[in-house]
Amino acid sequence: MRMTSLLVQTLRDDPAEAELVSHKLLLRAGYVRRVGPGVYSWLPLGLAVLRRVEDIIREEMTSIGAQEVLLPAMIPREIFERSGRWADYGDALFRLKDRRGVDYLLGPTHEELFTLMVKGECSSYKDFPLSLFQIQTKFRDEARPRAGVLRGREFLMKDSYSFDVDDDGLERSYRAHRDAYERIFRRLGLDYRIVSAVSGAMGGSASEEFIAPADGGEDTFVACSNCDYAANAEAVELAVVMSSDVDHPPSVVIDTPDTPTISTLVERLASLGFDRTFSAADTLKNVVVKTRPPGTDSWSLLVVGVPGDREVDMKRLGAQLEPTEVAPAEGADLEAVRGLVRGYIGPQLLAALGVRYLVDPLVTEGSSWVTGANEPGRHAIDVVRGRDFRPDGEIGAVEVRDGDRCVRCGGLLRIARGIELGHVFQLGRKYARAFGLDVTGPDGRPLTVTMGSYGIGVSRAVAAIAEQTADSSGLRWPPSVAPADVHLVVTGKGDEPYERAEALAAQLQELGLRVLFDDRVGPSAGVKFADSELLGIPVVVIAGRGLAQGTIEVRERWSGTRTDVALGEASRRIAEIVAGRPAVSGAVSG
RNA sequence: CGGGCGGUGGCGCAGUUUGGUAGCGCACCAGACUGGGGGUCUGGGGGUCGCGGGUUCAAGUCCCGCCCGCCCGACCA
The missing domain is CATH 3.90.960.10 (YbaK/aminoacyl-tRNA synthetase-associated domain)
Known part of the structure; x- marks a missing residue:
């Protein structure tokens, strides 16, 4: 990628519409642009990040044996009538009519279609367990979309569904998803908490959310400062102090x-x-x-x-x-x-x-x-x-307070804000019953399939990563999702630096690195440095002043480390740094 | 849905009180200088001032109606 031809325009001022850092920076760095309320376009750099997040999710889903499919976003009303959600979903459902006046909706999630797909394709207990997923655009007519891509009315989501013939199977599928989610969020470089999402009355592990702690987040959760208990504010259970057995005077x-x-x-x-x-x-x-x-x-x-x-x-x-x-x-x-x-x-x-x-x-x-x-x-x-x-x-009805006591250990509960990244949920047989998803069991009798439902907000994850990792000068992508491995900046007058940089870019690409080459001639060094910090690519290589001494400078965005490297071994050393194995010999830090 | 704020070149804003040739910064184009932290100068292009109606010789500015957006709350797998 060359800056002279890349579709990217960085902004010096914060757009008025943005409040959260992630929103401001994604706009300023030219990753996304607003088209309408809660509706955004992804520009090349933003799309590169989005695709890398998708790839990590896809890999981990595939590794637990889930199979990828793609279902329509546009769904006939009748299907949602059968599950009751045409009525239940209310105003948050986007509804539309075709030219003949027949009702359709834009899918907010896809339990119905997945259930129908399995019903159509599977008829024996031998077809299970089965997990299916898709990465697809979802639509919800949010009353108040906010914070850019963090909560849009149109957003990219990975949703998967597990199908099992018994409760133990569901438990195993749930566990597999939960473990996969942990690997996914770790690889995305996110700090996250797993939080109970439904009260104990419904059964302990039936529903959990993955939350990225962030002050700008819109979810409130509670975490014990002493043990690992954590819960969504609406699912929290509090310890109670038993009253002593005193004789109270008559009322x-x-x-x-x-x-x-x-x-x-x-x-x-x-x-x-x-x-x-x-x-x-x-x-x-x-x-x-x-x-x-x-x-x-x-x-x-x-x-x-x-x-x-x-x-x-x-x-x-x-x-x-x-x-x-x-x-x-x-x-x-x-x-x-x-x-x-x-x-x-x-x-x-x-x-x-x-x-x-x-x-x-x-x-x-x-x-x-x-x-x-x-x-x-x-x-x-x-x-x-x-x-x-x-x-x-x-019934637990009281609003939880900072300092309330943990049900498990009596420790102090702390209230924090976060971004809901994902949700794993044992759905059970609700949809299987609604759609008659019965299969033949080992004894020849029909058996109702039990389901799990698991979601990750893909576009939201991009914003969450930005929110958690940005610093005061810009974005700071974890290498696993960065839109490029190396941001190569040329500074200085004349053709020579450009020719040297050109050659270095070619060598780096030869080594399999993805290079963003700032080959612009007009902007001064200061502009280019500021842009490189805003764009947030993990390794910035500067070909400029040092060329006279036969060196280039390597800066690591994450740590701020600056190292001069001899031109002759530059590509090898850069590749090592990108791979996370910086060589020590001859390094000049500063 | 309630409360607050707002709508003026691509972006950020001033101008509205007191009606009188639409302005500034960024970005963009041309040229010159500069060349390691958003540099300087010169010259340029780009605006139905959210929409509709009204008052007036004259409306971005005054009046009436409407639309849209942002923030807070309500709501939200």
Whole structure:
């Protein structure tokens, strides 16, 4: 590649649209360009990186025996009707009509088509296990695309699906994918965490996310500072402190006028002259939500009890109730149930009112609370779980906080932001049932296949790598994904440096290295150096000033090391550095 | 969907308050100088000022309507 003919234009200023470093740099370095909201073009250098990421993924997928296929992005409505996703997916699904008015969609993922493909091709248990994958453009009409290629409405994804005839097989396929993902992200040079994505209630290892820690990321996860427990914020489980077996005084109802919120209540309690003090953490807040099971139209109320100093995390709640829908209840929903007094709801009456009541595990059996008395302006103190009320069950609903305790070891949990790189998930038989994916078992009877679903955001991975590795002067690609091995820069006047560099470029290519040759005559040395740092190719070779002494300079972008190398052995030495075996003899560092 | 900000050459922005020949920097083209950290000078090309309507002798600027984008939130395998 020669800079004089390469389609690349670096920008000195940050484009106004970009906020994140990866977004700014990918634009400034001329790797990608925005075409519309959440829609990007890849220019030659960007595409080179994208393809290298793809190749690594492809290699590792193939190494676990997965076979590559390519399914259409455009899918007839009927197929998504059968899985229910035409209705369930909502506004995030791109829908279109053909000239006859028949509905189509652009695939957001491909469970349906893979299931159908296997159903069409396989009919015996002997055809399994089977893993298939594709690397293909996906479409999701995100409400708010952001951060460039990190979260587009059109993006490149590797999705794979495993098919097994029994649960052990699924476990093995899942494991193989998980291991392959670890190799992939390591080879991509990414720092990543494996994080539980679904609560323990659904089964331990059924779903895990690979997250690249990054402050600019949009996913929140929690990691223990002491052990290796880590979880997505909505799947986290918290350690609970069991309450001691003390005898609580009997519950008493007191007047607390004008205290519809926790803060007004705490203030009022302080003014009532008790011989003990109450904080928000001593109150039991009962939040009313409504739920709707899938495929039904009617909402029913659910009350969730959490300590008063905590907020309810609707995402976390929703993740655990899935596939049932959850939404905050509105005034009218409350009024529909006689006896529910807004601001003064207590659990004592809920069973009698026929309203389902769940508490966060932090509200332990035997713990004592200040809570609503179900009458306007009145609260009850010393209300004890197990004595004064019995919830219908527990659900982790509380918003996790930095410093909460780890379920596994009791260590401090830390909250961090990250980029979701991939997801491995034991899907089970949902789609196999929906599409009748049955095969003949060893006993001659039909057997329903069980599936796993595994995704990696390929274009997103490019942005994540940029985000994690860039420094203040530009991109800094790991050698495994860099668009070239060597960036050769010529500086100086006259033809000689150019001729020398030309010859060196040829030698390097001879050795199998991919060379980006900055053969531009106009720009000054400073411009070329700045560009080389912006573009981020790992090894920069400078043919210029040193030529008079018969040397060229080799700079390593990652470490910042600068070494002068004799022209005669330049190509050999450069090849060694690229291969990661820099020779020591005769090196002049500076 | 709610809140905030914005739309002026390819990119980054000023000009709108107070209506009067569309400007600056980067990039681009030509020439000269310079030649190891985004260098200097001279000369050039490139703009339906988001769209539609209105007021006015005259609208980037004032009025009305609409569209689009960015950021935060809601939402999101």
